[in-house]
Amino acid sequence: MTAALQPLQALVMQLLLLLLTGPASHLADGYRFLSSELNGTKPSEATSGRIQRRHANLALSENISAVLENLLKNYDSTQRPASGLGPTRVQTNILIRSMGPISELDMEYSMDCYFRQMWRDQRLTFNSSIDQLSLSIKMLEGIWKPDTYFLNGRGSYVHTITRPNKLIRLSSNGVILYSMRLTIKAKCPMLLQHFPMDKQTCPLVIGSYAYTSHDVIYEWDHENVRLARGIYLSQFDLISYPFRNATVQRKGEEYSILQVNFNLQRHTGYFMINVYLPCTLIVVLSWVSFWINREATADRVSLGITAVLTLSTISIDSRISLPKVSYATAMDWFLFASFAFVIATLLEFAGVHFFTKVGSGEFPVLDESNTEQERRSQEEEEEEEDEWEDEELMEEELSPEQEQELRPGDVWRHRTGTYIGSRDIHQGMLDNHISVVGGLPSPSSPSPKPVRSDPCWYQVLHCIIGNELYRRKRRSAGSRINSVSRIDRVSRVLFPLLFGCLSLFYWNLYWSQPPPNSWEMTD
Structure with missing residues (x-):
């Protein structure tokens, strides 16, 4: 009787083990297997296969736990592997x-x-x-x-x-x-x-x-x-x-x-769009002043100052995300070059204004032979102005006979003993007004002799040293209203040419840099 109950006891123990350690599906398989054994029927192959695999996994888990316990039983975690036998x-x-x-x-x-x-x-x-x-x-x-x-x-x-x-x-x-x-x-x-x-x-x-x-x-x-x-x-x-x-x-x-x-x-796309392209356009915009009339002083100066301030804003904004290094970056050099070209545009106009703009127009240098003649002409104009003043003062000193001969509006010339008509006075005043205010020679003045112009480098040299005598010489000649300065004509070609050459040198220098040092140690 006891021998007959042993298989049943083993099945009950397995069922209890599945109940304690496994999910409900394991319990259902165990119940079906136990019922088939009690009824004397053979369980299905699927049920028996699942139960056998679970038994194997349970045994393996117990084996792994035992293996790990044995491995760590005498293990010293403070000693490295193969200590004393090599690294x-x-x-x-x-x-x-x-x-x-x-x-x-x-x-x-x-x-x-x-x-x-x-x-x-x-x-x-x-x-x-x-x-x-x-x-x-x-x-x-x-x-x-x-x-x-x-x-x-x-x-x-x-x-x-x-x-x-x-x-x-x-x-x-x-x-x-x-x-x-x-x-x-x-x-x-x-x-x-x-x-x-x-x-x-x-x-x-x-x-x-x-x-x-x-x-x-x-x-x-x-x-x-x-x-x-x-x-x-x-x-x-x-x-x-x-x-x-x-x-x-x-x-x-x-x-x-x-x-x-x-x-x-x-x-480099971000910097091309936000730094290089705007700076290039601002430099090109500053060259527009070469085509603006030299008499438009406010326009040319305001254009140059606006370009400088805009470049300053771009320069400050581009440095926000960079460390404060003690050397200049490639972008800094480009900004410096842009500043230099814009400031050079302002200095170019300063030279034009200093030498060639007196009231309005450009004054070339006279030959030495014309200097004495110009001095005499100025003395005659001063004497003529004195005569006009004397005529106005002596107008009341005419005799009754002379007064009868004068027409209304005529003026007695005291020094010459003659008189001039009102139309002649009006025409003389008009000519004198044009000569003094407008900068044009009067019709009665002799035509100027051919003049000699100094080369540009000679003019720039005197501009740098601030030669005031040289400047007064240039003022002594006649003028041409709204004329174009030779400095502006040269700058229209020279500035774009220099900027293009500098840009080619710049991009060729920085795009052809060598690869970085690969194995520089950083401790």
């Missing part, structure tokens, strides 16, 4: 999910990546039908881990939402895979002499904090550094990312490190 080799790879932002102001960059490390610990080998076990992150507290850190890191952290993003797997041969999701923020020293046509190298250096190369050696594995699909940087192009194994010296000790350099090339 522990840690193989590393990185999968970059996203990159950026890259800050020139703080000279740093950030990226989101999967950081994986693998090493072998002979103390964790086991014999099991499963080649690899996925363990809880609590297992990390009981085993040895490399003290990896980023030599040029700044504020890196592990993602913890919704749980710490870590993974650990243990192989039967003792190989441990330790993976985590990190956001790495690292410093990126930048040289901005070629900004915004610059190429930068942002390194990432990985190593052990305490273990020297005699204890731990880092190596890139076969996957090394990879980029996820769809990575795009708003300001840069990632042109290459070479990597290497290396060693560094710190405090007399040699340490093993891994280094990867992210070689970046800046996008």
Whole structure:
């Protein structure tokens, strides 16, 4: 009787075990299997197969728990693997999910990546039908881990939402895979002499904090550094990312490190649209003053000052996002050149105004032979003005006979003993008014003799030294109203030609820069 009840007892125990450890579906399968046994019928193959697999999994789980307990029973997590038998080799790879932002102001960059490390610990080998076990992150507290850190890191952290993003797997041969999701923020020293046509190298250096190369050696594995699909940087192009194994010296000790350099090339489209094109158009706009009449002083000066103020605003706005470096960038040199051309336009008009604009018109230099004749002409004009004053004063001193001979409006010329008519007076005053106010020679004045003009370089030289005597000589000649200065004619060709040549030299110089130094160590 007892022997007959033993199978039944075993079935009841299995049913209770399924009830305590498994879901309701396991309990239903156990109930069906028990009913078939009690009724003397054979259970279905599906039911018996599921129960057998669950038994196997339960046995395997118990086996794994026992294996881990045995592995960690005498394990010392303070000792590295193969201590005293050689260095522990840690193989590393990185999968970059996203990159950026890259800050020139703080000279740093950030990226989101999967950081994986693998090493072998002979103390964790086991014999099991499963080649690899996925363990809880609590297992990390009981085993040895490399003290990896980023030599040029700044504020890196592990993602913890919704749980710490870590993974650990243990192989039967003792190989441990330790993976985590990190956001790495690292410093990126930048040289901005070629900004915004610059190429930068942002390194990432990985190593052990305490273990020297005699204890731990880092190596890139076969996957090394990879980029996820769809990575795009708003300001840069990632042109290459070479990597290497290396060693560094710190405090007399040699340490093993891994280094990867992210070689970046800046996008120039933003700066072309917001800096270079507006500056070029402002410089071209300042050249319009060469076609404006020299008598329009206010118009030409206001145009030049407006261009200078606009360039100042663009220059200040373009420097906001850049560090306060002690050297000039490529964009600074372009802004300086634009300032120079606009200010040169103002100085050009100052020269035109100083030498060629006296009231209105341009005054060339007279020959020495004409100087004496001009002096005599001025003395005769002064004497004639004195005579007119005397005639007005002596008008009341005429005799009665002379007064009868005069017509209404006639004036007696006292010195010559004759009189002139009112029409002659009116015409003389009109001629004198035109000669003095309008700058045109009177009809009675002799035609000027041919004059000699000095070369432009000679005029510019006297403008620089501020020769006032030379300026008065130029004022002594007749004028031409609304005439075009020779300086303006030359500037219409010279300024665009110089600016075009300078632009060609500028772009050829900064676009042909060499690639950045790939392996400059950053400790």
